[in-house]
Amino acid sequence: MALPLPPGLTPPEIAFLCEMELVTIIPRQRLEALELLGGPLKPLVPPQRASVPLWHALLLKRQRRANIVPPPWLSPEPLTAILDHETKYGDTFSPPPRLPPAPSSNTLPFAPPFLPSSTADAAADALPYHWLELGEMLLEAAADDFEDSDSVRKLLRGLREVRMAKLRQGVEVLDAAGGFEMTGVGGMELGEARAFITGVIDGLRKIAASREQQKRDRDREERENGYSGTADYDDDEMEMQ
Amino acid sequence: MSSYYDVDAILTDAQKVPCAFELTVPGLGFLEGNMSGDMKQGSKVELPLWLGEMLALSQSLNTSSLVTLDPPSALAPRVLNALKADPRTVDLRALAPHFYNLGARILELFEEEEMIDVLSDTFKARAAVIADQAHNPRGALGEGVEFMRGLDENERQLFRASHDSAKSVRAWMTDLKNK
Numbered sequence: 001m002a003l004p005l006p007p008g009l010t011p012p013e014i015a016f017l018c019e020m021e022l023v024t025i026i027p028r029q030r031l032e033a034l035e036l037l038g039g040p041l042k043p044l045v046p047p048q049r050a051s052v053p054l055w056h057a058l059l060l061k062r063q064r065r066a067n068i069v070p071p072p073w074l075s076p077e078p079l080t081a082i083l084d085h086e087t088k089y090g091d092t093f094s095p096p097p098r099l100p101p102a103p104s105s106n107t108l109p110f111a112p113p114f115l116p117s118s119t120a121d122a123a124a125d126a127l128p129y130h131w132l133e134l135g136e137m138l139l140e141a142a143a144d145d146f147e148d149s150d151s152v153r154k155l156l157r158g159l160r161e162v163r164m165a166k167l168r169q170g171v172e173v174l175d176a177a178g179g180f181e182m183t184g185v186g187g188m189e190l191g192e193a194r195a196f197i198t199g200v201i202d203g204l205r206k207i208a209a210s211r212e213q214q215k216r217d218r219d220r221e222e223r224e225n226g227y228s229g230t231a232d233y234d235d236d237e238m239e240m241q
Numbered sequence: 242m243s244s245y246y247d248v249d250a251i252l253t254d255a256q257k258v259p260c261a262f263e264l265t266v267p268g269l270g271f272l273e274g275n276m277s278g279d280m281k282q283g284s285k286v287e288l289p290l291w292l293g294e295m296l297a298l299s300q301s302l303n304t305s306s307l308v309t310l311d312p313p314s315a316l317a318p319r320v321l322n323a324l325k326a327d328p329r330t331v332d333l334r335a336l337a338p339h340f341y342n343l344g345a346r347i348l349e350l351f352e353e354e355e356m357i358d359v360l361s362d363t364f365k366a367r368a369a370v371i372a373d374q375a376h377n378p379r380g381a382l383g384e385g386v387e388f389m390r391g392l393d394e395n396e397r398q399l400f401r402a403s404h405d406s407a408k409s410v411r412a413w414m415t416d417l418k419n420k
Binding site: 011012015136140169171188193196200203207209210213 | 360
């Protein structure tokens, strides 16, 4: 009861995490290399493109020191294709970007946010984990860097509606022990749907608690009749309930 | 599972269930409104769940229990049939303010496989409608009012939780614009 916040992350926290994503900018001014806690930033030389974290890009954009190059998936044609996919397949989400081939055995594989899923050379046919937050923030701060920001904004809204409706319908297939496919769901969507989905699962589990209890009792009886090796372990488990 | 101070658990246990006395109890007639008389054998009274449960489960010396419990009217076959037909139109709040909690408590006492299925399906079907209402940016108005009034306490919490998360995402988006 210490924090009055619900479990999970709040939208500002999710957006904060999203600001670690790398985006591509075209600087307008020189900037020396910076040594930051999160790693060094290369020097910015005006005509050359550079990949910087989103927070830095937004800062430079606001000071009119750089232009942001929107990631390729954040443009009307790919978004329309993804929206078509979403409406065509009613029960799955559009797949997340493909992971790069597994590296050789002595290096660790990269995972987001260290994969450049939002830079100018990212894949154009899939929504990365932070698609909604990143899209909203870029559209807000750098709408003039988009070719057609209005239709991008409209498509993002449409995608969000379709996918939230799917998340809501998904609970109908849940039961106390089941699950449903959430591959490809983004960070902000998870944050929004978490309270509802966990609430439904908790409610179902409460209703089916007596059935689980019976099953557990039956299992225990069978185990005690069959072999007594696990009886101690099981007793411990019962006390914790 | 639930805490000692859980208000919802306390209120669930305070709901009345029909009980039939198996023995004649001297001086207990006030439960029936019979101020000075005895509680006759076989008489039926509505007792709070916690009291009825305790009396039904306690074994007195002569091995027969004091009362027998019946499922409350909120979980009568009539109600379950109505829920099977269409979960959305039943006013659960009028039946019992803590309908699902009451159901879970009753299921601890009785073995009713079918009731578990009916309650789970009801909860799922109604949860989908609740989510739609909670994400409605104009608020739960219009044709939803009747349904929203019939939500039980669990469902109200669910509605509040999903409404709050939708609201905080919307607030974040408007914050972006004001920066």
